[in-house]
Amino acid sequence: MRSLVVAENENGRVADATLRVITAALQRALPVDVFLPDPALASTVEKIAGIERVLMMAGAASEYVVPETLAAQLHRMHAMHGPYSLIAASHRTLGRSALPRAAALVGGAFIPDVIAVEGEGSFVRSLYAGSVIANVNTASAVTFATFRASSFAPAADSGGNGRRVIAEPIAGFSRTKLVERQASAQTGRELSDARIVVAGGRGLGSKDNMERLGKLAEKMGAALGASRAAVDAGYAPNSAQVGQTGKMVAPDVYLAFGISGAIQHLAGMKDSKTIVAVNKDPDAPIFSVADIGLVGDLFEVVGEIEAQVGAGGTSR
Ligand SMILES: Cc1cc2nc3c(=O)[nH]c(=O)nc-3n(C[C@H](O)[C@H](O)[C@H](O)COP(=O)(O)OP(=O)(O)OC[C@H]3O[C@@H](n4cnc5c(N)ncnc54)[C@H](O)[C@@H]3O)c2cc1C
Numbered sequence: 001m002r003s004l005v006v007a008e009n010e011n012g013r014v015a016d017a018t019l020r021v022i023t024a025a026l027q028r029a030l031p032v033d034v035f036l037p038d039p040a041l042a043s044t045v046e047k048i049a050g051i052e053r054v055l056m057m058a059g060a061a062s063e064y065v066v067p068e069t070l071a072a073q074l075h076r077m078h079a080m081h082g083p084y085s086l087i088a089a090s091h092r093t094l095g096r097s098a099l100p101r102a103a104a105l106v107g108g109a110f111i112p113d114v115i116a117v118e119g120e121g122s123f124v125r126s127l128y129a130g131s132v133i134a135n136v137n138t139a140s141a142v143t144f145a146t147f148r149a150s151s152f153a154p155a156a157d158s159g160g161n162g163r164r165v166i167a168e169p170i171a172g173f174s175r176t177k178l179v180e181r182q183a184s185a186q187t188g189r190e191l192s193d194a195r196i197v198v199a200g201g202r203g204l205g206s207k208d209n210m211e212r213l214g215k216l217a218e219k220m221g222a223a224l225g226a227s228r229a230a231v232d233a234g235y236a237p238n239s240a241q242v243g244q245t246g247k248m249v250a251p252d253v254y255l256a257f258g259i260s261g262a263i264q265h266l267a268g269m270k271d272s273k274t275i276v277a278v279n280k281d282p283d284a285p286i287f288s289v290a291d292i293g294l295v296g297d298l299f300e301v302v303g304e305i306e307a308q309v310g311a312g313g314t315s316r
């Protein structure tokens with residue numbers, strides 16, 4: 001039995017999330033292959049440590065694949081180059097859309113949002129925004145699973161020697177067509193793989209103050225995150241949202257300014273190694289997960305840090 005991981009293209013390179021899913025698959029101690037919808041990344045993917053084969057389709061030229069086509073491709077890969085007992089992708093839009101479809105085509109099981117691997121067919125997943133942690137054992141010969149990338153370290157992107165396997169192409173799904181992709185403008189560092197995240201909530205009170213926090217983040221070599229309330233208020237772009245309906249992050253340090261700590265926000269950051277929270281309300285739920293909690297005015301604390309790192313601030 002083998003595992004197959006779907007590799008995603010992110011801005012022309014292999015997504016960090018893909019490297020993390022490969023780590024998860026390797027924990028099953030079975031051979032791991034990678035399926036590459038975009039052959040342009042083959043020379044990078046074949047060097048990832050620990051993988052055996054890199055599967056591609058002849059003539060597949062599209063940088064982006066629609067979920068229906070990816071589901072059919074995985075069905076074909078399983079039939080021609082498997083059998084696979086696990087077909088895995090990151091718990092992001094493409095994987096969440098394609099893998100349940102592929103599971104239905106193959107007649108396999110689907111397990112979403114896996115945060116740990118316990119054995120060949122045994123996984124841990126979170127439910128209800130992290131309030132329940134469930135151990136799930138699959139009874140299916142093939143299991144499709146999406147993995148929460150932030151729960152796993154990235155596999156080394158060098159030292160591997162994956163063998164390329166070129167498969168016969170299949171026709172793409174014709175009833176839907178990807179017309180255009182509009183990536184939101186990248187603001188500062190990428191959140192998902194940042195070692196430090198500086199995040200702001202509604203307590204910041206304005207877009208100008210979020211920009212100020214962004215400048216501080218930049219000075220600290222950190223990525224800027226935001227609560228959904230801050231995003232909804234227009235202080236920060238959607239791409240900065242952390243939480244159940246935003247990004248899941250687990251940096252070394254997560255600094256939360258003016259974030260109350262609603263369960264939906266905690267779901268996206270409570271695995272961070274050290275959590276620092278600044279909030280004027282001593283009863284704010286964020287303090288229940290914080291390693292270091294500061295009860296006080298966030299603007300005073302931001303001002304102090306700016307003075308330390310030499311970032312210029314504006315006033316409230
Ligand atoms: C289905 C669903 C999905 C959701 N998904 C997400 C998600 O992915 N991510 C997410 O974040 N939320 C999500 N939410 C929303 C979530 O429930 C909260 O509403 C949101 O997280 C609150 O954001 P906040 O903490 O910035 O705002 P608030 O709850 O309004 O908290 C603001 C905090 O700032 C503090 N504050 C104010 N001024 C200062 C100051 N000067 N100094 C220090 N502290 C100050 C206040 O004491 C307060 O604790 C979701 C909700 C639902 C129903």
